[in-house]
Amino acid sequence: MLPEIEQYFRLEKLPHMWCPGCGNGIVLHCLVKAIDKLCLDQDRTVMVSGIGCAARASGYLDFDTLHTTHGRALAFATGVKFAKPELNVFVLTGDGDCTAIGGNHFIHAARRNINLTTIVFNNNIYGMTGGQYSPMTPNACRATTSPYGNLERPFNLAELAIAAGATFVGRATTYHTKQLTDLIIEGYKNNGFSLIEVVTHCPTSFGRHNKMGSPADMLKWQRDHGVTAMRYENLSPEERSDKFIVGVLHRCEAPEYTAEYQKLQEKFRGR
Amino acid sequence: MPGTWEVRLSGSGGQGLILAGIILAEAAIIDGQNVVQTQSYGPAARGGASKAEVIISQEEIDYPKVDRPDIFLGLNQESVLKYMDGCKDNALAIVDAGLVNHIPPSKARVYALPITETARKQVGRELVANVVALGALSALSGIVSRESVTTALLRRVPKGTEDMNRKALELGFNLGEQALAGAQAGHN
Amino acid sequence: MSSEPRLVQGNEACAEGAIYAGMRFYAGYPITPSTEIAEILAKRLPQVGGKFIQMEDEIASMAAVVGASLTGVKSMTATSGPGFSLKQENIGYACMAEIPCVVVNVQRLGPSTGVATAPAQGDVMQARWGTHGDHPIIVLTPSSVKETFELTVRAFNLAEKFRVPVILLMDEVVGHMREKVILPEPGELPVYDRLKPNCSREDYYPYRADWDKAPPMAFFGEGYRYHVTGLFHDESGFATEKPEVIDLQLRRLHNKIYRHLDEIITYHSEQTEDAELVVISYGGTARAVSRAVKLARQEGRKVGIFRPQTLWPFPEEAVAELAGAGKKLLVAEMNYGQLLLEVQRVAAGRCAVTGCLQTNGELTQPETILNKIREVYEHAPGN
Numbered sequence: 001m002l003p004e005i006e007q008y009f010r011l012e013k014l015p016h017m018w019c020p021g022c023g024n025g026i027v028l029h030c031l032v033k034a035i036d037k038l039c040l041d042q043d044r045t046v047m048v049s050g051i052g053c054a055a056r057a058s059g060y061l062d063f064d065t066l067h068t069t070h071g072r073a074l075a076f077a078t079g080v081k082f083a084k085p086e087l088n089v090f091v092l093t094g095d096g097d098c099t100a101i102g103g104n105h106f107i108h109a110a111r112r113n114i115n116l117t118t119i120v121f122n123n124n125i126y127g128m129t130g131g132q133y134s135p136m137t138p139n140a141c142r143a144t145t146s147p148y149g150n151l152e153r154p155f156n157l158a159e160l161a162i163a164a165g166a167t168f169v170g171r172a173t174t175y176h177t178k179q180l181t182d183l184i185i186e187g188y189k190n191n192g193f194s195l196i197e198v199v200t201h202c203p204t205s206f207g208r209h210n211k212m213g214s215p216a217d218m219l220k221w222q223r224d225h226g227v228t229a230m231r232y233e234n235l236s237p238e239e240r241s242d243k244f245i246v247g248v249l250h251r252c253e254a255p256e257y258t259a260e261y262q263k264l265q266e267k268f269r270g271r
Numbered sequence: 272m273p274g275t276w277e278v279r280l281s282g283s284g285g286q287g288l289i290l291a292g293i294i295l296a297e298a299a300i301i302d303g304q305n306v307v308q309t310q311s312y313g314p315a316a317r318g319g320a321s322k323a324e325v326i327i328s329q330e331e332i333d334y335p336k337v338d339r340p341d342i343f344l345g346l347n348q349e350s351v352l353k354y355m356d357g358c359k360d361n362a363l364a365i366v367d368a369g370l371v372n373h374i375p376p377s378k379a380r381v382y383a384l385p386i387t388e389t390a391r392k393q394v395g396r397e398l399v400a401n402v403v404a405l406g407a408l409s410a411l412s413g414i415v416s417r418e419s420v421t422t423a424l425l426r427r428v429p430k431g432t433e434d435m436n437r438k439a440l441e442l443g444f445n446l447g448e449q450a451l452a453g454a455q456a457g458h459n
Numbered sequence: 460m461s462s463e464p465r466l467v468q469g470n471e472a473c474a475e476g477a478i479y480a481g482m483r484f485y486a487g488y489p490i491t492p493s494t495e496i497a498e499i500l501a502k503r504l505p506q507v508g509g510k511f512i513q514m515e516d517e518i519a520s521m522a523a524v525v526g527a528s529l530t531g532v533k534s535m536t537a538t539s540g541p542g543f544s545l546k547q548e549n550i551g552y553a554c555m556a557e558i559p560c561v562v563v564n565v566q567r568l569g570p571s572t573g574v575a576t577a578p579a580q581g582d583v584m585q586a587r588w589g590t591h592g593d594h595p596i597i598v599l600t601p602s603s604v605k606e607t608f609e610l611t612v613r614a615f616n617l618a619e620k621f622r623v624p625v626i627l628l629m630d631e632v633v634g635h636m637r638e639k640v641i642l643p644e645p646g647e648l649p650v651y652d653r654l655k656p657n658c659s660r661e662d663y664y665p666y667r668a669d670w671d672k673a674p675p676m677a678f679f680g681e682g683y684r685y686h687v688t689g690l691f692h693d694e695s696g697f698a699t700e701k702p703e704v705i706d707l708q709l710r711r712l713h714n715k716i717y718r719h720l721d722e723i724i725t726y727h728s729e730q731t732e733d734a735e736l737v738v739i740s741y742g743g744t745a746r747a748v749s750r751a752v753k754l755a756r757q758e759g760r761k762v763g764i765f766r767p768q769t770l771w772p773f774p775e776e777a778v779a780e781l782a783g784a785g786k787k788l789l790v791a792e793m794n795y796g797q798l799l800l801e802v803q804r805v806a807a808g809r810c811a812v813t814g815c816l817q818t819n820g821e822l823t824q825p826e827t828i829l830n831k832i833r834e835v836y837e838h839a840p841g842n
Contacts (some may be wrong), residue, residue, distance in 0.1 A: 010686075013697065043682040048526070059686055066678040068522065076521035079526025079534070080679060082510055084829050085486050087680045105522075108515035132771065204669035214460060261510065267577070268505040293637065297466050300639050306466065308637040312576055333749035334825050335636050 008032040008042065009061045011026035014018045017056060020213030023200030027121055028057050029092070030177050035185035045088040048077040052095035053128045053202075054121035071101030074109040077116050082109060085258035088188070091118040095136035096126045099155050103135070110164035113192040113259040116139065119184065120157060120195065123202035131205030142209040157197050168193035169250040173199040173222035176246055192256045199226060199244070272341050275328035276414050277337040280404075282353040282367075285317040287401035290427065292323030293346075294405060297423035298415040299327040307335040320350040325388030327414055339340020343379065344404055345371055346386065355379075363412055380410065382450045389442050399439035413449055416435065417444065464641050469626040469633040470495035471503055472604045474503065475642060476611030477535055481648055482561070483509035484534040486523035488516055488542060492631040493565035496537040517542035521549035529687065533615055533677035537563035540582055541572060544646045545590070550624050551590030552689045554712065557622040557673060559653055561614045564626060567740075568820045577820030578631035578743055580809025583797040586626045587771045593709070594683035595716040598626040598771040599725055602745040604638040609648065610768060616651040617723060621715055628770060630793070632822050660684065669695040669715035670707075685686070716772060724734070724774045727766040734763030736782050736836050738815075739802055740791040741767055744823055748791050751828035760836050773801050782806035787839050791815040791828050794816040811839035 001009070001049055009032070017237050018024050023135035033047065043061045049055035050072035058065040069078040081089045098106055098120050109116060126132040133143035133150045136157065140149040158169050168190035172180035180198060187194030201207060212218050226233070226246040235243060278295065280288045289310050296306040305326050308360055312321040324337040338357075343364040345351035351371050358364060364379040367386045384407055390400040402424065409420045421440060428436045466476075474496050477485075485500045487493075487715050497513065506509040510527070514520040523535040536545060543564045553560055556790060564586065564646040565679070568577040582589075586598045595645060601607040607629065614625040643740055649702065654675040656663050665685040668674035674694075677683035690698040691705045716723065731743050740748040745766045767774050788810055790799040799814040806812045815831040817823045 026656055043684065044680050059688070062684055062834075064529075065685055065686045066526065066679075067686065067690070068525075069548055070688055072518060072522040072549065075514065075522035076526040078484060078512070078514070078519070079484070079523030080530055081526075081529035082512055082523070083532045083534070084530040085681055104515050108519070129539055197766060261505075261512075265505045265510075269508060271506045293466060296637060296639075300464055300466060304639075306637075308466065308641050310635060310725075332638075334639075334747050334752070335632065335743075336822055336824075340826065412823070 005029070005032045005037055006063055009034060012058050016060055018053060019204045020199075021203040022053070022211060023123065023202070024054055024057060024121055026174040026177060027054075027119065027200060028060065028196050030180040031119065032061070033133050033181045034188065038185055038188055041087050044086065045090070046080055047090050048073050048080060049092040049096035049127075050094070052094040052097045052126065053182070054092055055097060056208035057092045069096055069162045073097065073107060074102060074105040074116065074118065078109060078112075078114055081114055081116055082258055082261070084230060085115070085262065089116050093118065093120055094108040094127070095122040095124060095157075096134040099135040099157060102237045107160065107164040110161050110166040110193045110195070111246055112257040113165055113167055113254045115191055115193070116194055117184065118196070120197045120198050122157070122197055123200045123206055125202050125206040126172070127202045127205050131209060141206070143205070146198070146210070150228060158195065158249045165254065166195050166250070167252050167254050170195070170248045171197045171199065171244065172247050173226045173246060174201060175219045175222040176226060183248065190251070191259070192254055275326065275332075276316065276341045276412070277339065278325040278342040278414070279337045279340040279342045279354060280323055280324070281320060281322040281350035282401040283311060283318050283346075283350065284321045286346050287398070288321060288346070291401040291405050292325050294420065294423045294449070295408075295415060296325050296327070296408075297365045298420040300326070301419035301422055302416055305330065305332055306334045309335050312428065318339060320353045322350065322354050342408065342414065344408055346400065346404060348372060351375070365408055367400070367413065380454070382454075384446050384450060386443075386446070386458055389446060390439060393442055394435060394439050396435065399436060403435050403443040403446065405442040407447035407450070408443075410444045410447025414428065462641055463523060464639050465638050466637050467604050467642065467717050468637045469497060469601075469604050469607045469629065469635060470565065471499055471609050471643070472632075472640070473537070473627065473629065474606035475500040477561065477615065478503060478509070478725065479643070479645070479648070480533065480612040480615035480653070482535050482615060483507070483525040484524070484532045485509070485511045485536065485656045486514050486520040486527070486534070487536045487538065488514055488520050488596045489596055490517075490539045490542045492567055492634050493539045493563060493793045495535045495634075495665075496563060496565075498742070499817045504593050511750040517545035518549065521546040521562070524560045525549060525595050527557070529679045530559050530672055533559070533619070535561040537565065539567045539575075541567050541583060543582060545564045547589040549713075551592060552593040553596070553624040553659055554590065554596070555592075555689050556687050557621050557676070558624070559618040560624050560675075561618055562610070562624055564624050564627065564628050567629040576631065578632055578793060579818050579820070580744065580793040581694070581797070581818060583792070583794065584657065584771060586628050587610065596771055597621070597623060597716065598628050600628045600770050601633055601767055601768070602742050602766065603633065603638045604636060606639070606768070607633060608642060612648050612650065616649065617625045619651050619653040620673070621719070622653065622676060623716070628742070630742045631806070632746070640736055652782065656683070664694045665696040666692060666708070666833040668711065668715075670711055673715050679695065720772055724769040724772060726774050726777060727764070728777070729764040731763035731765060731781065731786070734786055736787040736789060736832060737762045737763045737765050737799070738791055738828070738832065739765045739767070739790045741798070742768060744791050744793055747825045747828055748823035753830060754829050755832045755836075760832065762832055762836070770798065773805070775805050778802060778805045782809045785810055787813070787835055789813050789815055789831060789835050791823060791831075793818050793823060811835070812837060817831055
């Protein structure tokens with residue numbers, strides 16, 4: 001581990017519990033690099049996570065960390081941030097945690113535009129329970145609960161967030177680590193709800209069920225299928241079908257919830 | 272309980288009966304009495320039959336619901352049919368003369384007064400029928416003092432509506448007093 | 460507050476009691492018959508420097524309350540039956556992670572949506588056993604507007620002291636009823652704040668405490684950088700699967716409540732000494748019982764009242780004493796016999812235990828209870 005990021009880890013809790021070749025460690029690395037570049041006060045930064053493989057990340061990080069119930073990380077984080085807006089609050093959640101059981105909290109946190117930086121570890125599967133399909137599992141893919149191929153259609157999470165009112169939306173992969181770090185920095189700087197979707201890989205469940213090869217092969221797949229918006233524009237519909245855009249997908253200005261409430265408090269205090 | 276009045280105010284949702292109950296209860300507090308106010312209503316904010324109940328007593332009040340009313344107010348037909356039953360013998364019952372056509376057999380002293388009509392024609396707002404009724408009820412029963420009910424009313428109504436509400440209350444007092452005088456003349 | 464008597468609704472007394480206790484964070488979702496609590500706090504909290512948020516559902520409300528409490532702010536939510544069911548998972552989380560907070564349930568008629576505006580007391584067992592897993596819980600229940608204020612303050616004090624969620628179990632009768640009350644002046648009722656650690660970060664073990672105590676609680680953002688989880692954890696706060704550590708943790712969660720029953724349990728008893736029959740009741744139903752018992756006394760029947768203000772932990776010792784003295788017990792409640800089960804368990808066959816049970820959407824009438832008193836008084840076997 002690079003010495004400059006060691007301080008952000010609870011070293012005694014390592015090694016982590018993730019499988020060999022899992023992408024979660026890469027996301028974590030990019031997160032702490034972003035925090036380091038942002039020079040955030042470690043004592044004033046909170047990590048909130050839900051349940052699942054990705055959500056275990058909070059335990060390895062040396063901040064105030066809150067490992068909550070399945071799907072509810074954003075709702076707990078809303079309580080933390082709203083009660084103490086001066087804290088930096090990051091939410092670490094997986095695709096099942098965030099988009100299935102936590103889907104309602106996700107759209108409403110985005111709608112409120114509360115200043116939370118949400119990182120969704122999207123590995124297209126429920127890893128911890130052994131590989132069931134999630135709302136982010138592509139159609140026709142195999143999982144233990146879709147042994148004949150997934151009949152359902154996946155969310156486009158970024159578009160969902162934009163429609164719900166998020167003011168910063170970005171997507172990166174665990175192959176595009178520099179970009180991922182930059183997106184987390186940009187997301188943090190946005191004064192409002194930020195989503196960073198990370199396309200990561202689960203070699204044990206998703207990869208194995210769908211014959212994706214080794215972890216390295218899955219990283220190569222990310223490299224070959226994640227394209228910039230500009231490149232995407234120039235692709236034919238056929239070429240686009242298995243590609244996804246990486247980079248900043250959306251950015252806009254809107255009133256931030258806790259700041260608006262503070263104004264209200266100032267107006268009505270003592271009345 | 273001795274020295275206890277059980278009051279049931281009923282009508283349709285939106286006629287302001289719960290507010291009338293609250294004002295009556297607050298007037299009784301000003302008079303130094305103990306009070307409990309409860310209500311019963313359905314899912315609809317407007318229409319149907321709703322009731323507000325007030326118990327006024329010198330004693331501590333245990334059971335908060337009205338068992339057998341000493342005083343009953345019915346501002347629409349449905350509420351009279353639903354809630355007037357159970358009045359004590361010789362209870363005071365006030366119903367809206369214009370909106371209640373059928374009064375079920377009862378041993379109560381029934382006064383049919385033009386409450387809503389007074390609100391509409393003399394105040395210009397049907398909305399204050401509850402306040403007219405409160406005035407009539409106070410005058411006919413004497414359970415709260417005129418001053419207290421006026422004070423309680425003015426504390427509760429929105430700013431800018433004080434004059435209108437005061438007028439409605441006065442008209443209600445008059446309705447009640449006239450009815451009382453008429454009844455006494457009848458007795459003589 | 461003023462010392463003038465005024466007309467106050469039960470739900471309003473709850474909201475004002477919470478502010479009095481220092482509550483400054485409310486997260487909730489509208490549901491009859493608890494909604495007035497949210498409406499009042501939406502208006503009042505910004506005036507006193509507090510925060511109010513209407514969340515997307517009941518689950519989120521409970522989650523936000525826990526998150527806020529971790530930053531050191533006294534927090535609460537209020538709901539009714541269906542919403543109470545939804546909150547259960549995160550109430551369990553608060554038990555496990557030892558997060559102080561208050562959950563108000565203004566009970567309405569169930570099961571399911573039931574009748575939204577009708578009173579019932581069907582959540583006595585849900586309040587006790589609604590979450591999964593095994594943990595103690597504190598449940599308080601008021602039967603007047605004034606008592607609603609007092610027990611709300613007490614709920615916060617117990618939550619802060621024992622680091623637990625405390626349930627204030629109201630019912631529609633008490634929540635919607637308005638009564639003449641004089642609300643307490645500041646300083647009149649005790650207000651307790653949670654203990655904070657006074658050690659350095661290096662020496663702080665967030666879950667290290669005596670075998671029957673709650674540990675001091677650091678606030679998020681103050682430099683302790685600790686971990687909170689709903690997984691079984693050791694005193695450092697990190698997950699463990701070691702049976703001996705799990706056993707220790709779970710025993711402490713129980714002991715911190717059950718070894719302090721004298722501080723937690725309160726009840727009101729009246730005319731029980733000479734009584735041959737004691738009516739056990741709580742909440743709105745207890746008001747009808749008061750009337751019925753007065754009438755029974757007028758008829759020359761020796762009847763008393765036992766009214767627990769703490770439903771859970773159940774005032775076992777006091778009820779055992781009544782049972783041991785051979786008094787007939789009659790449990791009046793608006794359900795089909797929930798507290799009755801507990802009374803029967805405690806009486807353990809030492810006296811006759813009967814229920815006066817009604818759940819039809821109306822507050823039980825004194826007459827109904829009086830008839831049952833007469834029947835039991837005359838016919839149930841005595842000692």
